Amino acid sequence: MTSVDETRLAEVTELIAGILEVEADQLTPTTHFQDDLDADSLTLAEVAAVLESDYGLAMDPTQPPVTLAEIFALLDKEGR
Numbered sequence: 356m357t358s359v360d361e362t363r364l365a366e367v368t369e370l371i372a373g374i375l376e377v378e379a380d381q382l383t384p385t386t387h388f389q390d391d392l393d394a395d396s397l398t399l400a401e402v403a404a405v406l407e408s409d410y411g412l413a414m415d416p417t418q419p420p421v422t423l424a425e426i427f428a429l430l431d432k433e434g435r
Contacts, residue, residue: 367426370409374401384424
């Protein structure tokens, strides 16, 4: 998958689960936040804001990541 360590993956998964108000075990790398979990645009903007503030990822608020796989790829790309 990525070179992001397992501890970081679990941490990010828990963080995103909290924002989406779901259990972490409901999230897989390919779970689509909007299509599968009915997240709205404000929730996705919150995901983007948290990733930017907590992990220093440059986010386009108009196109936030919508799966854990996308988030993990961003973390890996940025070496976080």
